[in-house]
Amino acid sequence: MTQYSHLPFSQVSVEQLQQRLSSGDSIQLIDVREPQEVEIASIDGFVNLPLSDFAAWGNQIHTYFDSNVETLVLCHHGIRSAQMCQWLTEQGFTNVKNITGGIAAYSTRVDSSIPQY
Secondary structure, eight states: OOTTTTSSSEEEOHHHHHHHHHHOOOOEEEEOSOHHHHHHSOOTTOEEOOGGGHHHHGGGHHHHSOTTSOEEEEOSSSHHHHHHHHHHHHTTOSSEEEETTHHHHHHHHTOTTSOOO
C-alpha cells in the first residue's frame, strides 16, 4: 500500500506519464501551476488551470473536460495537483491521476531539457 492508498484517485510516476503521452491514447492533461511557472517549464498538451484562478474556471470544469476520460494532473512537486485530483473526484470525475513529483521530477528523470525552478 502506498501512503496515498486512502485517496479516491491514484498516482502515476513521471515515467508512466511519458509512456501515456507517447501512447496516443485519449487522456486529459491539466496543469494547476501559475502562468509564470508554466512560462518557465511546461509539457506539451497540458491545459493550464491555475489553482489561484479557481473562481474563474471551477464552475465550468465539466464544459472543459469529460468526467469519464482519464485525467492526469500536474504541478511543481505533486501537492497542488493532489488537491486538484481530490476536488475533481468530488465533481464526479471517475479516472483521475496525480503525477507524483510533478514537473520537477519529470525534468530530473524524463526530460532534462525542461528547466528546473
